[in-house]
Every structure is written in C-alpha cells, then in structure tokens.
Amino acid sequence: MSQGAALPVQSPSASAAAAARPDVCLRGLDITFALKTGELHAAVKNIDLDIAPGEFVTIVGPTGCGKSTLLNATAGLLKPSAGHVEIQGAALNGLNGKAGYLFQADALMPWKTAIDNVAVALEPMGVPKAEALQRAQDWLARVGLKGFAQRYPHMLSGGQRKRVALAQMLIRDPQILLMDEPFGPLDAQTRQIMGNLLLDLWAANKKAVMFVTHDLEEAIALSDRVVVMSAGPAAGIVGDFRVELPRPRDIAEIRTEPAFHAIHKAIWASLRVEVQKAYSQGEEAQQ
C-alpha cells in the first residue's frame, strides 16, 4: 500500500542528515478504538511512515480517515494498538518530549496573557521566569505580535491566537513539529499569511514536520512530501508524493505555477477516489 514510504527519503537541503535515521518512524501501526456501543473501530491499519530530519511531510485524506489519530500516536497522546513509533531511533514511551504540537482548536490557556502563554512553555525546562519572559517577548515579535503581549486570548483574533500558539510551540525548540489542521478554523487570507509565516520560521531552523490537513492545495504549497490516506475505517497510506517545487515559496503565488498544477493533478487522482469513498460511506450512514 505505502509505495513511497519505503523509498529513501532525501530532500536537497538535508540529504546528509536524511541518510542517517529518520526523526519519525512509524512501523505497522494499528490504532483501534472501543466505541461506546462496545464494538471496535479500527481507525488506521498497518501504517508505515518515515519522516527525515528537516523534512516537511503533509498527510491528506478524507474527513474521518484517522489523520489526527496518526498525529496523536506520534505525539504519544495515544497508544497504538499494534506496531511501534520510533522517535530519532528510540522507541516512544509515553509523551513525545521531542515534539511540539499545534492543535486545531484553541489550546492557549485563556487565563494567561499572550506573553505568559508563551513564557510558560519554558517553565518545564527550568528556565528562570525573567529570562523566559524576555525570550517570549522575542518570539512574540517574530510571529508579528510585538504590541500584543499583555492581551488575553479572547482579546485576540483567531489568526493572532494561532500566532501565539506557534510561538508557544517553537520557543521550546522541539525537534519535531506536529500540526493538526492548525489553520483550519481561519479564513482564506489569514491561512495564507499563517502558511507563509510558518514556512519562514521553519526555513530558519529546519525541523521534521508532520502536518495534517484536508486541503490539498495547502498541503502541496507547504510540503516536501504529501502522503495520501485512504478513507476510513482501517485507513492506510495509498500514495506518497514528492513535491519538487523550489523554496523559498510563497503560498499564494506558488498555486499559479504549472508545476504546482501537475503535482496537484497527480495527487488528486489518488485522493479523489478516497474522498468519494468516504462520501458515499457518509451517505449510507445517514440512511
């Protein structure tokens, strides 16, 4: 099923590191949930996936195919039913301390100001408070929120809250970035701005990224590799495509390029089947 995951993974900028072990290595991963009715629901089945250091991998698939489940297993928030997760060569046990996670829903602590939300991320690392605040202020400036340090989350727009969350994740300098449709709730323009901001920050300090989205255009514009998952239940990987578009990219402009269209066409051919399958399943479920 997963034809691409077995291929040697090499991006031009990180080829030396990629020759070594991958940052994320999923092998034969099964994740099964017990439903409230007592029956078992297999979310994903037999997943093999490698992500090299510095590689930006996006997972696309129809709604409900278990993309987020896969991400949560990599984060250690969810224990796989079978198979194993290796992070930088070591088997994952408990929470993934090397990873930062950007959630789709609001994950900031609503009772803390923007700067406190960012600074608190350094507390578990034992950074003294004064230094943490100083570094948080720097990070807020980097995500374009210099004058918003004292705002509480409810006083910020959706895009601004995502910027704070991004700073909160990146200030800890995690080795692996996990993102679950982070820009999903935002409007189209804000998504593009956030996408470019993410690429800028990522380019400055390349980390392995596992990015989940249902938006194929966003996936291609951002990533080095696009992985297509089949419709659930028991979803697997049905396609693995390399995106050979030059960097740095501009999310909005890259969509107009012919090469982009060619890649889009190829991936969509594979994704469309799964989306239709998921759709017809949904129709059946409603009847």
Add this chain to the structure above:
Amino acid sequence: MNRVTLIALQLLVGVAFLLVWHLLTTVPVADGKPLFAPFFFSTPLEVLARTWKDFASGEIWRHLGITLLETVLAFAIGAAGGIVVGFAFARRELLAAVFDPYVKAANALPRVVLAPIFALWFGLGIWSKVALGFTLVFFIVFFNVYQGVKEVSPTVLANARMLGMNERQLLRHVYWPAALTWMFSSLHTSVGFALVGAVVGEYLGSAGGLGYKIHEAESVFDVTGVFSGMVILTIFVIVLDTFVTAIENRLLVWRPDTAAKTA
C-alpha cells in the same frame, strides 16, 4: 435605552411602591382608619425613622458586625473545604465514585433542620451560624470546583502536557485557574448563601446579629422593627454584593466580559 432613563425608571418603581404603601397605611378611609392598619403594616416613614435611629444610636453596628463575621467565616471555611474536596474528587475517580451517593444525600437535606443540632453542638454563639453557612457554601463551591476541574478543555490540557508540564505544573497552570473560574462564577450565590446561613441561624437562636434583631422585633409584634431589620439586611446584601463584583472583576480580567454583565 440609555442609562439615565433606566435608572430613572428603576427609581420610579421604588418610589411608587413606597407611595402606595404610605397612602394605604396613613390616609383614612370610610370609618376614619386607613385601609391597612399600621399595627400590621407599619408605615414607610416610621420604618425609615427606626432605621435611622438604629444607625444613629450605633446599636445596629454590633449586630451588623456579628452577621458580617459569621458570613465571612462561613464563606471562607466553606470555600476552602469545597476547593480541597472538589479537587480531590475530580482528580481521584474512585473517591468520587465511592462518595457520590453520600454527597448527593447530604446536599439534598434541607439545611434548616440542622440549625438546632448545630446550636446544640456549637452553642448559641457565632459558630453554630458559621456551621450552618458552611453546609450551604461548601456544596456550591465543591460542585463548581469539581465541575471546573473535570471540564478543563481537553485541548488546553493536551497542549500543556505536550509543553512538558508535570503534574504540579498542570495543577498550577491549568486545573487551578479552571477551578477558580467556576468558583468565582458562583461567588455571588455562595456569598449569598453564607449570609442566609448566618441570618437563619441567628433567627433560630442567638444573642446578636441581624437575624436576632428581626426575631426580637417579631416576638413583641413590633412590625416597624421587623421591616427596619429587613431594610438594613437589604442594604447589607447590596454592599456585600458590590464588594463581590469588584473582586470578581479584578480576578477574572482574562474572561470575555460575561462575568461583569451577569453580576
């Protein structure tokens, strides 16, 4: 509607009520007597005069002081107990499951029936009133803290854990603030109940406090005294509530302004 008009209308209702009361109890009708006998209904002016006298003579301050002390103690002890037990139950599933029927049973009991028992146990001083207020405040705070800790947003929690927080840090940065929010959202109710506990306790047996004063007036058919006691109690509640609102606004600055509006 603008603020001035609203306040004017609010005042109008109060003035109209007082005016009707005044007319019904002072203006003579057919047989030379007012429709409502002042013996049973008193008159607004008499109540006002009595209230003024109580304040001027300074006698009322002792009673106010006692009631305030009881209210504050009942609230403080009840809230502290509610927070500790609420936290413990929310973090230890087994504890909550085992005690669940007993908590429900205890909360279902009308607290007034406990007043004589408390008087027996703690005497007629302030502690029997504090105990009564405690049984009311404790459950409100307990349920809210329990709920607050249980209903912490799973995303906020997962995020905090991904940031590497240990149990102690989670408690400090996530659970505690979440529980406090719920506690403060019930602050008006719990302070109100602390006062109810104090006044009812005084009413049923004591030697001081606003409840005692009202009871004392009642027992000699001094309707003016009863109404005057009620007026003072009302003023006391309004002052206390304003104070609570001020605290709430200070502590919940991070919330969208729903807190201030429901106040």
